[in-house]
Amino acid sequence: MHKNKLLTYSIICLLLISIIAPISTTHAASLDSVVNSLAANTLETSSTQTGNGFFQQIFDLVFNKILGPVFNIFGGSSSTSSPSKNNPVTVKPLPPTNSNTTLKNKIIVVDPGHGGSNPGAVANNTRESDNNLSVALKLRDKLVQAGAKVIMTRETDRTVAPEGSSLSKELGARVTLANSNQADAFVSIHSNSNSDPNIKGAMTFYSTGKSSALASAVENAMVVQTGAIDKGTSSANFHVLRNTSMPSTLVEMGFVSNKEEAAQLSSDSYRSKLAQGIFTGIVNYFNKN
Ligand SMILES: [Zn+2]
Structure with missing residues (x-):
C-alpha cells in the first residue's frame, strides 16, 4: 500500500514536471515552439502526423519516456538508465527555420529578356531569347x-507588348506587370555579348536601394552553383530596373x-544550374530581408 502510494505520487510529480518544464522555458514563444520543444524531447514515433498535435506529444512523452523508465526503476531492474532498450530515444533534429516558408506567398515576377521578333544577342548558334526563356x-x-x-512576363517566344511596339513600350509592358501586381521582387533574365570573344562570366545588375542586396544574393549563389567567372554586381540605369x-x-x-559559354547556355544541364543558382539567391535574399 505504502509502496503503491509512493509510486502514484512519483508518477504525478514526474508528469507535472514533464509538462511544466518545457513550457516554462519557452514562455515567450508560440504554441508551435512549445510543441517543437516537446517533440525534440520525445521518442520518435512511427506516426509523425502533425494532426496528432499537442496531446499526442504529451501522451507519448508520459507513456514512453516517463512511465517506462519509472516502472523499470521501481521494478528493481538492475538497469537504471533511461530509456529502456526496447524504446531507444531518438532526438529528432528540428528543421532549419524558414527553410520551406521563405518564399510562401511572395509575388515574384520572372522576366525572360527579349523574345518574338527580338532575339537579343545571337552568336555561336545560340539565341539569347531562347536561353533566357528556358532558364526562366x-x-x-x-x-x-x-x-x-x-x-511570368512571357512563357513563349513572343514579345510582351503587341508585336511591332517600340522598345520603350515593350520594356514598359514588363514593368507594368510587376508594378500593377505589387510584386515583392522582379528578376530579369538575360545573356550577355561582347565584341571580344574571350570575355566570359556572370554578372548581375541593380538600380538602387534593396535591389543591391538582391543582386548580390543572386550573383553569389549563381556563380557558386555554376562555377562561372564572378564578374560581380553593378549599378545600371536599365529601363526595367x-x-x-x-x-x-x-x-x-x-x-x-x-x-564555351554559348555552348553552356545552350545545354539543358547548365540551364538547370543557372536556374538553381538564381533561385537560391532569391531565397537567400528573402531570408535576410
Ligand atoms: Zn538581353
Whole structure:
C-alpha cells in the first residue's frame, strides 16, 4: 500500500514536471515552439502526423519516456538508465527555420529578356531569347514549388507588348506587370555579348536601394552553383530596373559571344544550374530581408 502510494505520487510529480518544464522555458514563444520543444524531447514515433498535435506529444512523452523508465526503476531492474532498450530515444533534429516558408506567398515576377521578333544577342548558334526563356521557366517551377506566386512576363517566344511596339513600350509592358501586381521582387533574365570573344562570366545588375542586396544574393549563389567567372554586381540605369517599384535585378548569365559559354547556355544541364543558382539567391535574399 505504502509502496503503491509512493509510486502514484512519483508518477504525478514526474508528469507535472514533464509538462511544466518545457513550457516554462519557452514562455515567450508560440504554441508551435512549445510543441517543437516537446517533440525534440520525445521518442520518435512511427506516426509523425502533425494532426496528432499537442496531446499526442504529451501522451507519448508520459507513456514512453516517463512511465517506462519509472516502472523499470521501481521494478528493481538492475538497469537504471533511461530509456529502456526496447524504446531507444531518438532526438529528432528540428528543421532549419524558414527553410520551406521563405518564399510562401511572395509575388515574384520572372522576366525572360527579349523574345518574338527580338532575339537579343545571337552568336555561336545560340539565341539569347531562347536561353533566357528556358532558364526562366526552370526558375518559375522552382519558385512555385517553394510556395511563391510567380508572374511570368512571357512563357513563349513572343514579345510582351503587341508585336511591332517600340522598345520603350515593350520594356514598359514588363514593368507594368510587376508594378500593377505589387510584386515583392522582379528578376530579369538575360545573356550577355561582347565584341571580344574571350570575355566570359556572370554578372548581375541593380538600380538602387534593396535591389543591391538582391543582386548580390543572386550573383553569389549563381556563380557558386555554376562555377562561372564572378564578374560581380553593378549599378545600371536599365529601363526595367529604373522603373520597377520593388527590389529588382537583371541577371546576365554568361556571354553568347564566348564559344564555351554559348555552348553552356545552350545545354539543358547548365540551364538547370543557372536556374538553381538564381533561385537560391532569391531565397537567400528573402531570408535576410
Ligand atoms: Zn538581353
